[in-house]
Amino acid sequence: MTFGEIAQRRLHEIAACSQAGDGVTRLPFTPEHRAALDQIRGWMEAAGLQVHMDAAATLIGRYAGPEGSKTLLIGSHQDSVPGGGRYDGIMGIALACLALEKIRRDGHAPACSVEVLAFADEEGVRFPTALLGPRVLAGTFDAAALALPDRDGVTLGAALAGFGGDPARLEALRRDPSDVLGYLEVHIEQGPVLERRGAAVGVVTGICGIERNAIRFAGETGHAGTVPMADRRDALVAASRFIAAVSEQAGQTNSIRATVGSISVHPDAVNAIPDRADFPLEVRSVSDQARQGFTEEMRALGNRIAGDAGLSFEMTRTYVQPAVSCDPELSAALVAAVEQGGAAAVTLPSGATHDASAMSDLCPIAMLFLRCRGGLSHHPDEYASAADMGAALDALVHVLMSSGPGQ
Amino acid sequence: MTFGEIAQRRLHEIAACSQAGDGVTRLPFTPEHRAALDQIRGWMEAAGLQVHMDAAATLIGRYAGPEGSKTLLIGSHQDSVPGGGRYDGIMGIALACLALEKIRRDGHAPACSVEVLAFADEEGVRFPTALLGPRVLAGTFDAAALALPDRDGVTLGAALAGFGGDPARLEALRRDPSDVLGYLEVHIEQGPVLERRGAAVGVVTGICGIERNAIRFAGETGHAGTVPMADRRDALVAASRFIAAVSEQAGQTNSIRATVGSISVHPDAVNAIPDRADFPLEVRSVSDQARQGFTEEMRALGNRIAGDAGLSFEMTRTYVQPAVSCDPELSAALVAAVEQGGAAAVTLPSGATHDASAMSDLCPIAMLFLRCRGGLSHHPDEYASAADMGAALDALVHVLMSSGPGQ
Numbered sequence: 001m002t003f004g005e006i007a008q009r010r011l012h013e014i015a016a017c018s019q020a021g022d023g024v025t026r027l028p029f030t031p032e033h034r035a036a037l038d039q040i041r042g043w044m045e046a047a048g049l050q051v052h053m054d055a056a057a058t059l060i061g062r063y064a065g066p067e068g069s070k071t072l073l074i075g076s077h078q079d080s081v082p083g084g085g086r087y088d089g090i091m092g093i094a095l096a097c098l099a100l101e102k103i104r105r106d107g108h109a110p111a112c113s114v115e116v117l118a119f120a121d122e123e124g125v126r127f128p129t130a131l132l133g134p135r136v137l138a139g140t141f142d143a144a145a146l147a148l149p150d151r152d153g154v155t156l157g158a159a160l161a162g163f164g165g166d167p168a169r170l171e172a173l174r175r176d177p178s179d180v181l182g183y184l185e186v187h188i189e190q191g192p193v194l195e196r197r198g199a200a201v202g203v204v205t206g207i208c209g210i211e212r213n214a215i216r217f218a219g220e221t222g223h224a225g226t227v228p229m230a231d232r233r234d235a236l237v238a239a240s241r242f243i244a245a246v247s248e249q250a251g252q253t254n255s256i257r258a259t260v261g262s263i264s265v266h267p268d269a270v271n272a273i274p275d276r277a278d279f280p281l282e283v284r285s286v287s288d289q290a291r292q293g294f295t296e297e298m299r300a301l302g303n304r305i306a307g308d309a310g311l312s313f314e315m316t317r318t319y320v321q322p323a324v325s326c327d328p329e330l331s332a333a334l335v336a337a338v339e340q341g342g343a344a345a346v347t348l349p350s351g352a353t354h355d356a357s358a359m360s361d362l363c364p365i366a367m368l369f370l371r372c373r374g375g376l377s378h379h380p381d382e383y384a385s386a387a388d389m390g391a392a393l394d395a396l397v398h399v400l401m402s403s404g405p406g407q
Numbered sequence: 408m409t410f411g412e413i414a415q416r417r418l419h420e421i422a423a424c425s426q427a428g429d430g431v432t433r434l435p436f437t438p439e440h441r442a443a444l445d446q447i448r449g450w451m452e453a454a455g456l457q458v459h460m461d462a463a464a465t466l467i468g469r470y471a472g473p474e475g476s477k478t479l480l481i482g483s484h485q486d487s488v489p490g491g492g493r494y495d496g497i498m499g500i501a502l503a504c505l506a507l508e509k510i511r512r513d514g515h516a517p518a519c520s521v522e523v524l525a526f527a528d529e530e531g532v533r534f535p536t537a538l539l540g541p542r543v544l545a546g547t548f549d550a551a552a553l554a555l556p557d558r559d560g561v562t563l564g565a566a567l568a569g570f571g572g573d574p575a576r577l578e579a580l581r582r583d584p585s586d587v588l589g590y591l592e593v594h595i596e597q598g599p600v601l602e603r604r605g606a607a608v609g610v611v612t613g614i615c616g617i618e619r620n621a622i623r624f625a626g627e628t629g630h631a632g633t634v635p636m637a638d639r640r641d642a643l644v645a646a647s648r649f650i651a652a653v654s655e656q657a658g659q660t661n662s663i664r665a666t667v668g669s670i671s672v673h674p675d676a677v678n679a680i681p682d683r684a685d686f687p688l689e690v691r692s693v694s695d696q697a698r699q700g701f702t703e704e705m706r707a708l709g710n711r712i713a714g715d716a717g718l719s720f721e722m723t724r725t726y727v728q729p730a731v732s733c734d735p736e737l738s739a740a741l742v743a744a745v746e747q748g749g750a751a752a753v754t755l756p757s758g759a760t761h762d763a764s765a766m767s768d769l770c771p772i773a774m775l776f777l778r779c780r781g782g783l784s785h786h787p788d789e790y791a792s793a794a795d796m797g798a799a800l801d802a803l804v805h806v807l808m809s810s811g812p813g814q
Contacts, residue, residue, distance in 0.1 A: 191633025208632055212677060222782065224666035225615055225691050225758025226598025229658040236667055237654040240647035247644040251636040259631035260643055261679045263670055270619060270687045272668045280677045284632050351632025375629060 003098050004390025010094050014039045015086045023083040023380030028121035028132075029057065029159040036078050036090070040118050043097035048104050049116060055169035056141075057120040057160055058133040063100060065113035072110075072400070073183040073363070074099075075117030077133075077355055081125055085382020087372065092186040093118045095389060099396035110400040112181060119355050120163075127156045134358035139174040143167075175362055182330045182364040184399070185356045186392050188384050192375030193348050200391040202346035203334045204367035206286035207357050208257070209323030211295060213281045215302065217242070219311040221267055221275035232273055233310045236265050239277035241305050246281065246298055255290040257351055258283045258298075280318070286349040288323050324357050327364030334366050337398035341391065368392055410505050411797025417501050421446045422493040430490040430787030435528035435539075436464065436566040443485050443497070447525050450504035455511050456523060461580055462573035463548075464527040465540040470507060472520035479517075479807070480590040480770070481506075482524025484540075484762055488532055492595075492789020494779065499593040500525045502796060506803035517807040519588060526762050527570075534563045541765035546581040550574075582769055589737045589771040591806070592763045593799050595791050599782030600755050607798040609753035610741045611774035613693035614764050615664070616730030618702060620688045622709065624649070626718040628674055628682035639680055640717045643672050646684035648712050653688065653705055662697045664758060665690045665705075687725070693756040695730050731764050734771030741773050744805035748798065775799055 001009075017035040019025040026032040037059050044051045044061030051061045059078075065071075076092025096116040103110060117133065124130030127148050135141035146157030146167050157167040189195075194202050219233030243260050250258035259282045265274040281298065285291035299315050306313035338345040348369065356365040370392050373383040408416075424442040426432040433439040444466050451458045451468030458468045466485075472478075483499025503523045510517060524540065531537030534555050542548035553564030553574050564574040596602075601609050626640030650667050657665035666689045672681040688705065692698035706722050713720035745752040755776065763772040777799050780790040 189633065190630060191635075192629070192638050193633075193635060196638065210632070222599075223597060223758060223784070224668060224689050225617070225664060226596065226600075226784075227664070227758070227782065228598075228600060229654065229660075229664060231599050231603065232654075234654065234666075236670065237651060240650035240654075243647035244644060244651055247636065247639075247641065247647075253636075257632060257634070257636060259641075259678065259680060261631060261672070261677050261681060262675050263643065263672060265668070265670060268669050270668050270689055271666065273666060274668060282631050282677055351634070352630060375634065377630070377633075 002386065002390050003102055003393050004386035004388070007091070007094050007098055007389040007393065008386040010039070010043065011086045011091060014090060021083060024080045024086055025082045025084065026078065026080045027126040028079050029163040033078065033120065033163070037118065040078065040093060043094060044116060047097045047100035049100065053164060054173055055166040056133045056136040056173060057163050057165040059118040061097065061116040063110060063114040065110055069112045070179055070181045071113040071115055072181040073115050073117055073359070074185070074396070075119060075183070075355060076185050076187060077119040077122035079121050079123050079125070081123050081378045083380060084378050085380060087188045087382050087384050088190070088377055089122060089187070091188060091370070091384065091389065095186050095393050095396060099393050099400060102393065102397055103400060108401060111402065114400060122355050126150045129156065131355065131358040132156070134355045136170045136173045137175050138358060138362035140358065140361045141170060143170070177363055180363040182327060182366065183356060183359040183362070184330065184366055184368070185354055186368045186370065186396065187354060188372040188377060188382070189369040190352055190372065190375070190377035194346060194369060194371035195373070195375060197346050199346040200371055200388040201338055201395060202348045202369045203331055203338060204326055204350045204369055205347050206326050207324040207350045207354060208284035208286050209288045209291055210282065210284050210319065210321045211291060211317055212319040213295065214316045214318050215279055215281055216314045217277045217306055217311050219275050219309070220273070222273045224271040224273060227273060234273050235277040235311060236274040238305050238309050238311050239263065239279065242302050243279070245301055249297065250294065253290065253294065255285045255287050256283060256294045257285070258294065284351055286323050291323070321353070324360045324365070326366045330364050330366035333399050333402065334368055334395060337395035337402070340394070340398055368395060409793065409797055410509055410800050411793035411795070414498070414501050414505055414796040414800065415793040417446070417450065418493045418498060421497060428490060431487045431493055432489045432491065433485065433487045434533040435486050436570040440485065440527065440570070444525065447485065447500060447504070450501060451523060454504045454507035456507065460571060462576040463540045463543040463580060464567055464570050464572040466525040468504065468523040470517060470521040472517055476519045477586055477588045478520040478522055479588040480522050480524055480766070481592070481803070482526060482590070482762060483592050483594060484526040484529035486528050486530050486532070488530050488785045490787060491785050492787060494595045494789050494791050495597070495784055496529060496594070498595060498777070498791065498796070502593050502800050502803060506800050506807060509800065509804055510807060515808060518809065521807060529762050533557045536563065538762065538765040539563070541762045543577045543580045544582050545765060545769035547765065547768045548577060550577070584770055587770040589734060589773065590763060590766040590769070591737065591773055591775070592761055593775045593777065593803065594761060595779040595784060595789065596776040596782070597759055597779065597784035601753060601776060601778035602780070602782060604753050606753040607778055607795040608745055608802060609755045609776045610738055610745060611733055611757045611776055612738070612754050613733050614731040614757045614761060615691035615693050616695045616698055617689065617691050617726065617728045618698060618724055619726040620702065621723045621725050622686055622688055623721045624684045624713055624718050626682050626716070627680070629680045631678040631680060634680060641680050642684040642718060643681040645712050645716050645718050646670065646686065649709050650686070652708055656704065657701065660697065660701065662692045662694050663690060663701045664692070665701065691758055693730050698730070728760070731767045731772070733773045737771050737773035740806050740809065741775055741802060744802035744809070747801070747805055775802060
């Protein structure tokens with residue numbers, strides 16, 4: 001049995017740590033979380049790691065490297081979305097454990113200290129917050145979040161304490177950046193790029209910044225039968241021109257992903273000209289500058305379209321999250337490891353947020369993406385092949401054995 | 408006091424026949440309807456008409472012209488939408504009565520027999536049907552509609568009988584087309600055309616045919632962050648291209664009014680690419696041929712937009728109502744009457760349905776539109792001026808006195 005096949009079997013087994021229903025539903029600080037940590041502890045012990053759970057309920061398996069060596073952190077999250085898949089998050093933990101197990105079986109040793117981190121909550125499904133584990137390590141966790149309740153009224157602090165964590169000791173978990181080499185995360189791509197390029201794995205260039213804008217075109221309503229076309233100030237027609245142009249202009253860049261995922265019109269009747277069209281515009285880019293430039297272009301475009309048709313245009317930023325760059329040196333080590341296989345490594349941005357986003361406040365980060373079938377994620381049919389997981393594992397082993405990560 | 412001012416006063420008075428609340432709310436077969444008919448009876452009697460209510464609750468005031476003369480019908484509806492205005496429908500009845508009153512006061516007489524018709528229910532608000540009165544006269548009323556209930560479970564038949572009508576005698580009301588010269592209706596425009604052209608009145612060329620189509624673009628959903636623009640099959644982007652193009656192409660015709668008044672997308676999340684966009688397309692034209700031609704062009708356009716982007720496109724006709732032409736001879740008499748004032752008569756289509764639509768199954772029809780402020784209708788602020796009503800009244804008098812209507 002190959003290591004990729006072992007990974008596949010382990011991910012199949014741990015998928016049973018789930019609430020009933022289609023797919024995997026494993027929320028933080030639940031019996032399912034507990035059962036999953038029991039299995040992960042087994043994976044860590046099989047790799048010869050020293051295991052403990054920290055006060056934030058992150059399960060940590062440590063390999064102590066040469067005296068005085070810094071520590072390379074490798075991790076991802078144990079939790080899933082409701083009805084999610086078998087790979088999102090948990091695969092990164094499984095492959096990190098197996099890479100260390102393989103190194104040990106082969107009679108080798110990593111070039112530095114290594115810790116595998118199984119974070120409790122990345123998806124933010126149970127509580128209206130997320131990324132507790134990495135934020136605590138980076139010292140960016142806001143203790144006010146401990147008072148946030150789940151839908152049953154149980155606070156994050158109470159759930160954490162009930163699970164064996166310790167809200168009072170979170171601050172003490174903050175790591176000293178000078179002891180940490182960096183943070184590596186292996187994750188399924190959750191998109192179609194690697195599959196379409198025929199690559200098992202790809203190295204992430206950065207994690208996209210995100211901004212959301214609330215947009216309103218406002219014109220004048222009227223009877224669909226009695227107002228001639230030339231006399232209309234139709235908010236949906238203006239919004240349509242805008243949405244089509246946003247898509248076209250984003251498509252002419254390499255760096256922008258722009259999406260309108262929702263729209264509503266008023267008065268919303270088959271025979272009434274819309275006087276309002278409201279929709280969110282989400283823009284993502286690994287370059288904050290490119291994102292801001294694009295958004296400003298779109299604002300000018302919206303004003304132009306509205307002005308031409310005698311409408312008003314409002315665009316209000318409702319959310320912004322800056323991009324996170326992956327560390328050039330750590331990423332170069334991943335690229336070198338991938339290119340062991342011969343072909344040039346594919347590089348791609350991450351459009352989604354990961355534990356690595358929060359870890360970037362502590363240390364250099366890098367990410368390796370795995371091809372997933374059909375780009376599908378957050379779905380019971382989410383799938384990565386044993387062969388692709390084997391390729392990712394080989395790359396991890398190469399990085400751990402090399403002097404790549406800054407030793 | 409001018410006749411226009413008398414009309415204004417009468418419309419002010421009859422507006423009190425309304426349910427409580429903003430604007431006029433007068434539904435058929437209600438105490439408000441009864442109170443309104445009492446006032447209309449007074450208007451008819453002041454014009455020297457013989458008054459009776461028929462079995463369909465249409466109040467009819469008859470002037471018997473020269474022995475053997477055919478009858479010119481003039482009418483509109485007494486009912487309103489909820490929270491409607493003081494002019495829609497009822498103004499046509501008031502002006503017809505006043506025109507005959509003026510002719511009588513001036514010591515003249517119409518050139519033919521004339522009946523003023525105050526129909527019970529044109530708006531179709533209380534029951535899921537409408538146009539009882541004119542359909543009965545034309546012989547197109549479907550008796551099955553008598554069983555349709557209002558929201559309190561009272562059927563149309565029961566409401567009519569309770570009001571003094573007679574469901575069993577509706578068939579007997581059918582008119583012999585050879586006895587009828589035609590049907591004239593004066594109505595507020597309910598649109599902005601006359602106001603923008605600076606005309607008090609306009610002659611209607613025809614009543615638009617209407618079709619509605621249910622449209623769906625279907626593509627593929629995906630995460631707004633992880634799917635590059637070039638790999639998307641975004642249903643809302645395709646729908647936006649389509650909606651913008653429909654508006655543009657309708658604007659290049661003189662004859663088409665095309666409207667998308669509503670839209671929904673799936674899965675309808677800020678960070679999910681829409682895989683479905685559903686919306687209705689309503690197309691109106693006085694030319695059924697132009698309407699059908701336009702709709703087929705839009706179908707081809709939708710297929711092209713969908714095909715270019717790898718989506719599917721469905722367009723299903725859900726409703727169709729053919730256009731009604733106004734009678735050239737009767738309309739020419741209206742044009743001649745309007746042009747008495749000196750300026751060339753404005754002609755325009757009716758985008759909305761009227762009692763005249765149903766009367767066209769019985770006899771030639773013609774309509775005179777009045778300018779209404781801001782094109783506003785179905786609203787408490789609906790307004791037509793006394794001067795404009797005076798101009799319409801003068802035109803009616805001219806038609807009634809002339810040999811215009813086919814005598």
